[in-house]
Amino acid sequence: MDGSLLEVRNLVVEYAVGGRTVHAVSDVSFEITRGETLGLVGESGCGKSSLGRAILQLTTPKVGSVRFDNVELTRLGRGPLRRMRQRIQLIFQDPIASLNPRRRIGDIIAEPLRIAGSASRSTRECRVRETLSAVGLEPDQVVGRLPHEFSGGQCQRICIARALVIEPELLVCDEAVSALDVSIRAQILNLLEALKARYRLTLLFIAHDLAVVKAVSDRVAVMYLGRLCEVGSTEALYRAPAHPYTRLLLDAIPVPDPEVRPPQSVPLGEPPSPLAPPSGCRFRTRCTRADACCAEVTPELREVAPGRQVACHHPLVGA
Amino acid sequence: MTGPPLLAVEQLSVDLPTPRGPLRAVDEVDLELEGGRTLGIVGESGSGKTMLSRAILQLMPRRARIGGRVLFDGRDLTRLDAEALRRLRGRSIAVVFQDPMTSLNPVLTIGRQIAETLREHLEIDASAAATRAIELLADVGIPAPKQRLRQYPHQLSGGMRQRVAIAIALSCEPRLLIADEPTTALDVTVQAQILDLLDRERQRRDMAMILITHDLGIVAGRTDEVAVMYAGRIVERAPTARLFKAMCMPYTEALLAAIPKLDAPPHTPLAVISGRPPDPTQPFRGCAFAPRCRYRAERCADQRPSLIPADPSGHRYACWHPISPRAA
Numbered sequence: 001m002d003g004s005l006l007e008v009r010n011l012v013v014e015y016a017v018g019g020r021t022v023h024a025v026s027d028v029s030f031e032i033t034r035g036e037t038l039g040l041v042g043e044s045g046c047g048k049s050s051l052g053r054a055i056l057q058l059t060t061p062k063v064g065s066v067r068f069d070n071v072e073l074t075r076l077g078r079g080p081l082r083r084m085r086q087r088i089q090l091i092f093q094d095p096i097a098s099l100n101p102r103r104r105i106g107d108i109i110a111e112p113l114r115i116a117g118s119a120s121r122s123t124r125e126c127r128v129r130e131t132l133s134a135v136g137l138e139p140d141q142v143v144g145r146l147p148h149e150f151s152g153g154q155c156q157r158i159c160i161a162r163a164l165v166i167e168p169e170l171l172v173c174d175e176a177v178s179a180l181d182v183s184i185r186a187q188i189l190n191l192l193e194a195l196k197a198r199y200r201l202t203l204l205f206i207a208h209d210l211a212v213v214k215a216v217s218d219r220v221a222v223m224y225l226g227r228l229c230e231v232g233s234t235e236a237l238y239r240a241p242a243h244p245y246t247r248l249l250l251d252a253i254p255v256p257d258p259e260v261r262p263p264q265s266v267p268l269g270e271p272p273s274p275l276a277p278p279s280g281c282r283f284r285t286r287c288t289r290a291d292a293c294c295a296e297v298t299p300e301l302r303e304v305a306p307g308r309q310v311a312c313h314h315p316l317v318g319a
Numbered sequence: 320m321t322g323p324p325l326l327a328v329e330q331l332s333v334d335l336p337t338p339r340g341p342l343r344a345v346d347e348v349d350l351e352l353e354g355g356r357t358l359g360i361v362g363e364s365g366s367g368k369t370m371l372s373r374a375i376l377q378l379m380p381r382r383a384r385i386g387g388r389v390l391f392d393g394r395d396l397t398r399l400d401a402e403a404l405r406r407l408r409g410r411s412i413a414v415v416f417q418d419p420m421t422s423l424n425p426v427l428t429i430g431r432q433i434a435e436t437l438r439e440h441l442e443i444d445a446s447a448a449a450t451r452a453i454e455l456l457a458d459v460g461i462p463a464p465k466q467r468l469r470q471y472p473h474q475l476s477g478g479m480r481q482r483v484a485i486a487i488a489l490s491c492e493p494r495l496l497i498a499d500e501p502t503t504a505l506d507v508t509v510q511a512q513i514l515d516l517l518d519r520e521r522q523r524r525d526m527a528m529i530l531i532t533h534d535l536g537i538v539a540g541r542t543d544e545v546a547v548m549y550a551g552r553i554v555e556r557a558p559t560a561r562l563f564k565a566m567c568m569p570y571t572e573a574l575l576a577a578i579p580k581l582d583a584p585p586h587t588p589l590a591v592i593s594g595r596p597p598d599p600t601q602p603f604r605g606c607a608f609a610p611r612c613r614y615r616a617e618r619c620a621d622q623r624p625s626l627i628p629a630d631p632s633g634h635r636y637a638c639w640h641p642i643s644p645r646a647a
Contacts (some may be wrong), residue, residue, distance in 0.1 A: 183363060186578075216586065270506075
């Protein structure tokens with residue numbers, strides 16, 4: 001490991017909606033070490049996609065810093081930012097919607113190279129074919145065809161090829177396998193693991209499914225209503241969650257074994273709206289351990305064990 | 320538990336016309352379901368599980384061709400006229416779909432939508448319907464139900480909308496509820512709440528339920544029996560505990576193995592089912608899963624296995640080379 005590739009400090013993302021403010025990301029800090037996979041977990045509306053987009057400056061953060069390889073991205077001009085984005089690529093949830101339906105696969109994958117403007121036409125073709133093979137597609141059968149001729153799983157392989165063709169260092173996967181069937185999802189997850197080694201990638205893997213995140217991540221960050229609740233090594237976090245919200249998420253996963261009792265549902269309702277997040281700890285309205293302190297004082301992310309951070313006044317471990 | 324089952328599907332097939340020729344979405348399916356029991360139907364997209372549920376309800380695209388019979392309470396639904404079906408649907412058989420935003424009418428209040436169903440099927444007046452609607456919303460765990468009656472679907476969260484859809488489904492005390500991926504669009508913490516709600520109301524009303532899902536994790540804890548579908552056919556069917564203890568069909572095993580396990584260490588490679596399901600417009604011989612199956616032999620490519628008669632435990636499967644059942 002050679003230091004952090006991405007460093008996010010005190011990042012805030014807010015949107016104005018009809019005179020009100022959506023607090024999408026509130027004061028989030030973390031880093032990703034070169035070569036590691038950080039899983040980012042949370043339910044819909046928790047701000048995990050906004051966070052991913054703010055890292056690439058696709059959404060302009062209100063406050064905070066995003067340093068990539070020691071370069072501050074929030075202050076870069078258009079030209080330098082465009083060059084920087086070649087080193088950070090993004091894969092989205094819906095692979096079919098991510099591909100231009102009128103363009104041939106070969107052109108779609110060559111596009112990032114063309115924009116980068118570095119390679120000749122023949123080099124580009126060569127790189128496209130190499131990358132298609134790497135994602136498990138047969139170049140001869142693929143380059144001349146259109147996206148609609150492919151299934152969802154194949155389209156996701158094409159999206160991955162397009163992201164990897166300019167050899168980025170950081171790959172942000174935003175719910176990249178959530179729309180896929182179980183059998184196809186397993187193929188894509190294994191493929192991402194193999195490509196990560198082959199291209200020496202660093203991954204930010206954003207997903208709502210804790211079992212999927214566990215399968216690929218070295219460390220995991222749990223997000224709730226715009227804030228990070230807990231960050232830790234995958235093993236430790238799943239073995240002994242420290243934040244009550246992490247515990248709740250883990251308990252809610254249905255286990256494919258009839259002898260395991262189905263998860264006891266939480267009587268505590270649904271996440272509040274990011275338009276009006278609760279004061280203090282944002283999870284307190286659904287938390288069984290909440291007291292007066294949780295409503296008044298916002299818990300900061302603090303280290304409770306080496307490499308383990310929790311934002312809770314009453315954590316389940318390391319109190 | 321003798322006597323005819325509540326629902327009996329016999330040799331049901333559905334063909335859909337496509338520009339590339341007829342597509343066989345459901346292929347000779349047999350099913351029975353007793354009153355008050357829960358059947359899980361598991362399959363990936365395109366396996367025919369949703370089309371099967373639509374065929375049971377006789378809610379089919381106009382040009383679809385249906386073969387076989389659907390007996391509900393002894394009556395063959397494939398022979399009923401539109402008016403008789405309309406009286407049955409929503410009254411005796413109700414449905415909850417995946418996406419509550421599209422199944423609810425966006426321009427009508429919640430109260431109006433519940434009352435509409437009640438007044439359509441039961442002989443009650445508007446004020447009785449409103450009172451009943453409040454009770455139903457309370458039953459499905461919606462806070463401040465009286466105020467909610469005047470709200471529109473867009474004012475509710477996804478979980479709350481699904482609760483409203485369930486309230487409408489339960490409103491006429493149906494004997495069979497078909498829940499088609501009822502929690503797929505919901506967050507995991509809300510999913511557990513909705514599944515608990517369905518289970519509680521099913522027991523309270525002694526209602527039968529068909530739970531359609533792609534998630535083996537959901538059927539494991541919440542069904543009496545499971546049917547696994549692949550390429551339009553039921554390939555394995557057994558009481559839930561039996562199925563998970565001794566699965567025989569290689570597809571079922573592979574589907575379970577492809578799910579990331581919470582107790583596996585990080586970076587454990589997943590068992591992969593190579594390839595894709597067959598193209599349903601292309602006729603094939605033999606077992607539809609054979610090209611992806613690691614146990615396949617010559618016979619699998621030529622001869623189609625049919626569902627074997629149930630063994631004493633009620634286990635049936637369609638496979639020439641079943642995984643040898645572990646001692647159970």
